[in-house]
Amino acid sequence: MKMPKTVRKYCPYCKKYTEHKVIRVKAGARNRRALAWSERQKKRRTKGHGGSGRFSKPPAQKKPTQKVDLRYQCMECKRQHIIGKGFRVKKFELE
Ligand SMILES: [Zn+2]
Structure with missing residues (x-):
């Protein structure tokens, strides 16, 4: 899929339609779940002696296609926000 580098979108800060720069965020740049309860439990359960319990199971396979993470930067107020999912x-590609 190809997408233009700038699009006209609604800016919630300016409260009007303005030019937006499309920014693609690199996938996996930051682990959002690093402090989630299940992640902390996994760390606790898998360290030291003894089995890992339910964490012995390999994690689910990656899907064949991954979601793109897009941010829109307003050219007027220079603020970034997410529109849609x-x-x-x-x-x-951005062109
Ligand atoms: Zn704006």
Whole structure:
């Protein structure tokens, strides 16, 4: 899928339609679940002696296509925000 580098979108800060720069955030740049309860439990359970319990099971396979994480930067107020949800595409390009 190809997408233009700038699009006209609604800016919630300016409260009007302005030009937005499309920014693609690299997937897996930051682990959002690092402090989630299940992640902390896994760390606790898998250290030291003894089995890992339910964490012995290998994690689920990755899906064939990953969601793209897009941010929109308003050209007027220079603030970034997310419009809508991510979508699954095999190839994604900004032109
Ligand atoms: Zn704005």
